[in-house]
Amino acid sequence: MQSLDKNAVSSALNEKAGFQVWWRLLRPHTLTASFVPVFVGTMAALLDASVNFWLFAAMLLASMLIQAATNMFNEYYDFVRGLDNEKSVGIGGTIVRDGVAPQTVLRLALSFFAVAILLGVYICLESSWWIAAIGILSMLCGYLYTGGPYPIAYTPFGELIAGFFMGTVIIGISYFIQTMEVTGSVVWISIPVAIFIGTIMLSNNIRDLEGDKENGRKTIAILIGRKNAVILLASLFIISYLLMAVYVFTGILPIWSFITLLGTKKAVSAVKGFKGKTVNLEMMPAMKATAQTNTFFGLLLGLSLLIEYFIPFHF
Template sequence: MSEHLQQHTGIAKYYHLMRPHTLTASFVPVLVGTACAKYFTDIRIDLLIIMLIACLLIQAATNMFNEYFDYKRGLDDHTSVGIGGAIVRNGMSPKSVYNLAIAFYIIAAILGLYICSQSSWLILLVGILCMAVGYFYTGGPVPISWTPFGEIFAGFFMGFVIIMITFYIQVGHLEWYPAIMSIPVSINIGMINMANNIRDRVKDKASGRKTYVILVGKTIAIITMALLYLISFLVVLYTVFFKPYGSPFLLLVLLSFNLPIKAVNRFFKGNTPIELMPAMKVTGQFNTVFGFLFALGLYLAALTAI
């Protein structure tokens, strides 16, 4: 049996339910936003840690809602790959998955109250909006994931919005700098969603979804992915000369350049969901490696600028 179709029990089934390979989309923006804030202030570690935990909880809960609603709509079965499989393979009841997601949201909201008390209560409204998007991504009468805008919503809210919130709670005001730095992060997070949609395009089309991948086809979608990955690197290269924040430390991201090339090649070569899982894996790895290198470069640039 493929490793992507294995059954899990005990703690393992909860671990896979959270879809850990996607969680980098939560902590990379927090690290990047914090690194940007270092230019303007000393970093409060308590806010960094709490923001990190809250975002991980929201992302994990979003994955659980995804599992629940896709099961309810008949999209997932025991042959589905790329899912946690908690319901269709591991014996968890749909209600328990849904309730666990709600519990994660409640804990994240409590952590958010502490963040608001240390910064601004306007953050509460933005946090509620982010959680609503997480829920309605696969929930509600017209899920965002069924439209051509799934990648845009994911990239904007998990990339740009989280980076700006993280920056704001540290600094106390907004700047253009973190907004520009959010562009490559937002793109890379959106591409995780596009990779998922490329893999699932056949079943998604049969279910009635109208994702960007379905509308333009696999080839154009992969070309779009390649171009957007290129833009991610070009934005970083531009910021190297972006005064007063440019720094050669940002060139650290070039160490990850081989990963998007590998992902794109594997997407072109594979066709079935199982064949495309290695490409999906590389997509997640790239977001992680690029994100860490980018955050490290930004932080080192801030340290040397002080």
Template structure:
């Protein structure tokens, strides 16, 4: 790392800046699905903790690299300025060399690929193909000539890869199979992961519109986007009830409802707000909803196994 930092514009930048570059509030989107998939796998046998650790670190590396690609390409396209609101902007505000960030992102991808090889050796090489596709989605989310983040499909892609795909991989490498319950539990996590993006796009709606983006928030408008976000929360909580009633999932999954106050806070936090800085608390509450919902669901799965 030290050798790499010598190529950056400001090699002595404080660790807080590098930490912010990783966008830590988004890393739970990689952490939670791995924990849920592994917790569910306990029902079918013992867990290989080395595989769990490899999967967890690989997911965090891919998410971090995706954030760096976001940082780099938002800068290249002129979306980030010194006045931009949000945790991004390490290039425009902190002076970190853009090419260094891009290089670091690819190093993170390479590290995740090495861990992926270990996972494949101990599970299935099909996992490698899925992992490559996931990394490609991470890059093309903001990279390439037609970034996914600039389209109405950002929530769908983010939810698919940071919810369903990670949960199923985490479950499969431990059990060698996919079950109906493993698919169903991934749905609300996928939706809430997409909700983080929706909240971000509501905050950035006006700036994104000027830059030519076509996000769901732009297509729906501010008012209807809030309704859309609220609907995502409602479906996620109702989904848990449906799993308990119709799939015989453990009733301990109801612990996830303890996070509902954060969902309400998120929706209320957007109502009547117009300035991006005013919507930051609502965006934070949305991310906290995903984290607390997922963590409590994982605890519920573990309680269902041990009790």
């Protein structure tokens, strides 16, 4: 299966031409990693203050644009470095399989960054210019994730940095622009979300382990091996759900947050989907299940905060 040609890979991944070429370039399955933190941070703010819808919308769009641009930088720089080819799985494939010019992908990524900056200016005008410094740092990390001389994605710290900036930082900003403060509770709440975002990166590195190793990457999956990486993935899922339970019992989260447990089935599917697998295409369902686990947890967590706003429940 690993030796499939370009057309066979496209067929196996159900890739279609036309508009879907550009849709795949965004890697839409990863965009929930930018939507979830904004949603959670804003819903947390709703419990402590009124929410400005336009600030929420601007923050959400800016975060998704930065995430999409980061995906495009990934596509561009992995192609430039010769890491992606027409048989590569898990990429948009717009350059290597659909023939989109690499410079087009790069320019589109920079355009997305430019729009995100304009949205950031509006957010700063409505809140604080400190957000600009944090936003620039976040965008820089998005670029350096696969760009620059020492890409973060090629190191053991990719999951940690992605989880921190896309989880803790975005939740913190989303809460701050609505309330003009950041509380300890919000920081605690951000941790399981950050972990789940990190698991998306980890699952990607588990799938690409052999190819990454051949190209000199030093991801955590490579350093500890495939079997231990799957165990780490399962452990991170367990830790996140345990933290959620602890937060409920300590009053950081409302009892409604137990609805996040409805997503555990996807977490189990993700772990089982990786066990014993070594072929990239065979691990795609596990990758999808990992992303869905993050989506379900984040959406249900945000929903639980919204329910608490309308139906307060106290022990």
